[in-house]
Amino acid sequence: QVQLVESGGGLVQAGGSLRLSCAASGRTFDNYAMGWFRQVPGKEREFVAGISRGGARTYYADSVKGRFTISRDNGKNTAYLQMNSLKPEDTAVYYCAADLFPARVVPSPAESEYDDWGQGTQVTVSS
Numbered sequence: 001q002v003q004l005v006e007s008g009g010g011l012v013q014a015g016g017s018l019r020l021s022c023a024a025s026g027r028t029f030d031n032y033a034m035g036w037f038r039q040v041p042g043k044e045r046e047f048v049a050g051i052s053r054g055g056a057r058t059y060y061a062d063s064v065k066g067r068f069t070i071s072r073d074n075g076k077n078t079a080y081l082q083m084n085s086l087k088p089e090d091t092a093v094y095y096c097a098a099d100l101f102p103a104r105v106v107p108s109p110a111e112s113e114y115d116d117w118g119q120g121t122q123v124t125v126s127s
Contacts, residue, residue, distance in 0.1 A: 002026045002098045002116040009094060009121030012086055016125070020081040022096030022118060029077040030054060033099040033107045035114055036070060036081045038092035038123075045095070049081060050107025059107045064090075086125045093120040 008020040022034065035050040049070035050059045058070050069082040079096055097114035099107070108114075 002032070002100065004096050004098060004116060004118035006094065006096050006118045006121040009123045011124045011126065014086060014088055014125055014127050016086050017082070017084045018086065018123060020083070020094055020096075020121060020123075022079040022081075024077045024079070024098065027098075027100070029072075030074040031100075033102040034070075034072060034079040035097045035099060035107060035109075036079075036094060037097060037111060037114075038090075038094045039120075040092045045111055047109040047111065048094070050099075050109065051079065052105055052107055053102065057106050059109060061109070083123070086123075088125045088127045090123065091125050092123060094123050095120045 003025045005023045030053050036048040037045045039045040051070045055072050067085045072079040096118045098116045099113050100115045
């Protein structure tokens with residue numbers, strides 16, 4: 001099992017930037033893929049971005065492509081989500097998640113593929 005702790009959320013104006021961090025512990029970090037998801041009250045959790053174990057492969061939802069960048073520092077056991085050009089519709093609770101047994105090199109966008117989750121961090125984008 002992996003313990004995940006997100007940080008970096010907050011309130012930002014539209015067009016601004018935030019960087020989320022996800023600190024992991026409990027297993028060798030570069031043995032598993034990482035993903036970021038988000039959820040708005042009353043809606044299902046949706047995939048945002050994923051990164052492979054070594055960091056060479058990334059995958060993004062169309063809604064954030066070109067604005068968000070996922071990365072990881074395996075020496076620090078931490079994954080990141082750099083969010084630029086934020087929009088009010090990006091407002092959500094953001095969760096990081098660990099895919100402990102990735103079936104493919106390309107990170108999966110499927111929530112069911114992820115085994116462990118953080119508690120979430122709120123991101124609010126004002127217009």
